[in-house]
Amino acid sequence: MQLDEFIIKNTPAGFTVHRNEPMSEHTTFKTGGFADIYIQTGEAETLAAIAPLTRYAHENNIPVQIIGGGANVVVADSGIRGITINTMTPVARQKVRRREAANDFIAPAGVASDTVAEIAAENSLSGLEFLAGLPGTIGGAVRMNARCWGKSISDVLIGVETMNIVNGDVIFEPFKAEEWAYKQSPYQKGNKLIIAAHFCLEPEKRGTILKRMAEYRIEREKKGHFRSPSAGSVFKNNPAFGSSTGKIIEELGLLGARIGGAQVSTWHGNFIVNTGGARSSDIRTLTEKIQAEARKRLGIELECEILFIGDWGDREKH
Ligand SMILES: Cc1cc2nc3c(=O)[nH]c(=O)nc-3n(C[C@H](O)[C@H](O)[C@H](O)COP(=O)(O)OP(=O)(O)OC[C@H]3O[C@@H](n4cnc5c(N)ncnc54)[C@H](O)[C@@H]3O)c2cc1C
Numbered sequence: 001m002q003l004d005e006f007i008i009k010n011t012p013a014g015f016t017v018h019r020n021e022p023m024s025e026h027t028t029f030k031t032g033g034f035a036d037i038y039i040q041t042g043e044a045e046t047l048a049a050i051a052p053l054t055r056y057a058h059e060n061n062i063p064v065q066i067i068g069g070g071a072n073v074v075v076a077d078s079g080i081r082g083i084t085i086n087t088m089t090p091v092a093r094q095k096v097r098r099r100e101a102a103n104d105f106i107a108p109a110g111v112a113s114d115t116v117a118e119i120a121a122e123n124s125l126s127g128l129e130f131l132a133g134l135p136g137t138i139g140g141a142v143r144m145n146a147r148c149w150g151k152s153i154s155d156v157l158i159g160v161e162t163m164n165i166v167n168g169d170v171i172f173e174p175f176k177a178e179e180w181a182y183k184q185s186p187y188q189k190g191n192k193l194i195i196a197a198h199f200c201l202e203p204e205k206r207g208t209i210l211k212r213m214a215e216y217r218i219e220r221e222k223k224g225h226f227r228s229p230s231a232g233s234v235f236k237n238n239p240a241f242g243s244s245t246g247k248i249i250e251e252l253g254l255l256g257a258r259i260g261g262a263q264v265s266t267w268h269g270n271f272i273v274n275t276g277g278a279r280s281s282d283i284r285t286l287t288e289k290i291q292a293e294a295r296k297r298l299g300i301e302l303e304c305e306i307l308f309i310g311d312w313g314d315r316e317k318h
Contacts, residue, residue, distance in 0.1 A: 003062065007037065010052045014044030023075040023310070026067065026086060028135055030229040031280040032075025032310065035065075035084040041110050047087055047195050051168030054193070057083050058166045065309060066193060068137030069112065072144055072231050076310035077280045085193075087139050088112070104158065105201045109139030109194045113146070121213060126204035127156045132213035133220045135232070139194040144305075145185040149216060153197075154180040160187070161195040170195060183236050183305060224265065228273035234287055235270055235302040245302060246270035252293050259286040284308060 011017050021038035024030050041047060057064050063082035067073060070086075089110035105125060107116040116138050117131040130151040131141065140146075142160060145153050159174045179186040187194060220226070235245045249255070249269030257264045261278030264286065265271040272283055287304065294302045 003037075003056075003060070006056050007053065010056065011039065012044060012049035012052075014042055015050065016040045016042050021084070023070070023079065023084075027070035027073060027075055027231075028229055029070075029074055029231050029274050029278070029280070029283060031077070031274060031278055031283065033077045033079030033280075035075075035080040035310075037083045039083060039085045041085070041087050041089045044089065047109060047193060048163045048168075048170050050085060050193070051163060051165075051170075053083070054085075054163075054165035055168050058191075064165055066139075067309075068110065068140035068143075069135055071134075071136035072140060072305070073307045073309050074231065074280045074283050076308070076312045078311040078313065080310040087193075088137055103200045105199045106196055107138045107199065108196045109142070110137055112136070113138055113141045117213060120199075120201055121206060121209040124203055124206045124209070125201035126209050127199060127201035129209055129213045129216065133217040133225075138197050142194050142197050143185055143187045145180060145183050147183060152180075152182070154185070156199045156201065157197060158200045159198045161198075162187070162192040163195050165191045165193050172198075224267040224271075227267070228265065228275065230265070230271050230273045231306045233270040234272050234290070234304065234306050236305045238300075238303070241300055244270070248294065248298070248300075248302075249290060252290075252297060254290055254293060257286065257289070259289065262286045264290070280308075284312075 007017055018038040018040065020034045020036065023032035023035055039050070054064055065080050065082065065084045066087060067084060068087050087110035105120060113131040113134045113136055117128040120128045130148045134141065134146060134148055141153050157175045159172055161170065161172050163170045233245070237245050241248060246269035249264060254264050255269055256266045260282030261275050262272055262282035263275050265273045272286055291302050294300050
């Protein structure tokens with residue numbers, strides 16, 4: 001059976017299929033070429049319903065790329081070959097309420113992290129407020145082990161429901177501390193689609209939690225997070241360097257450095273922004289220029305936090 005025919009017969013209810021979808025509309029950098037086949041979760045009951053399609057793709061050597069909110073990725077200007085599955089969904093919101101107890105609060109992967117934090121707060125549950133204002137989905141936050149205000153996803157996680165995209169098996173994986181570290185998760189390797197995350201939260205007064213969340217959102221605004229399209233911090237911090245990566249880049253005199261439409265923001269050394277009309281290759285070249293400067297002048301290796309995905313041709317993928 002041809003791919004087209006298979007997709008028509010096997011795309012589950014609620015999912016929608018698009019061809020040649022511009023990824024600039026699905027990434028916070030607002031750059032990137034076209035995805036050949038783009039499947040939007042939309043109103044699907046569960047992400048796991050996509051299993052026949054991912055199995056078929058595996059059997060036929062068709063690449064599968066998963067994205068959530070596109071808040072940590074730079075999609076190649078040449079786009080993405082194969083099938084791209086966007087998990088972001090507005091309708092799983094009610095399902096977040098499917099909690100049985102404070103110590104097992106369940107969030108479907110495609111829901112925005114900020115929304116999940118808000119729902120926890122509405123239920124007088126504390127522990128996820130650090131996600132207030134964080135762009136992207138819970139699946140992306142788990143995969144990246146997102147960290148804000150000194151707290152990581154791994155600090156509150158008790159387990160993850162995953163689907164193996166090769167054979168479609170859905171399992172619950174209990175949290176194992178030894179598999180997690182600063183901005184590292186076991187899902188950065190392998191073939192797992194994150195379906196849902198289970199968190200251990202603590203009861204607290206709703207008003208107190210909401211106040212803390214409002215403060216976090218204001219702090220992000222003040223730091224200029226949303227002034228121009230970006231993917232947040234480009235590089236990880238490294239305590240061995242004795243200073244935050246943002247400060248290091250500033251001290252290298254690189255604030256405002258530009259390649260094409262990409263610029264090191266003038267207000268935050270670790271943010272590259274799209275000043276309008278940037279290409280993904282501008283962002284990548286600027287990232288490499290910063291790394292080269294840090295290597296040459298300080299002898300340090302800045303590790304990328306943003307991910308370069310899609311068809312980068314000969315350029316090495318991260
Ligand atoms: C203004 C701004 C501020 C930011 N501030 C922070 C911050 O303070 N702390 C921080 O940690 N990050 C920050 N980020 C980065 C980003 O918000 C986080 O990394 C976020 O968790 C990414 O989620 P996403 O859904 O957008 O993931 P995407 O960017 O869509 O994907 C990231 C990776 O996760 C994978 N993925 C996504 N969903 C799934 C799934 N369901 N199953 C398996 N894999 C999946 C993708 O394949 C990709 O490899 C910021 C970004 C922006 C734009």
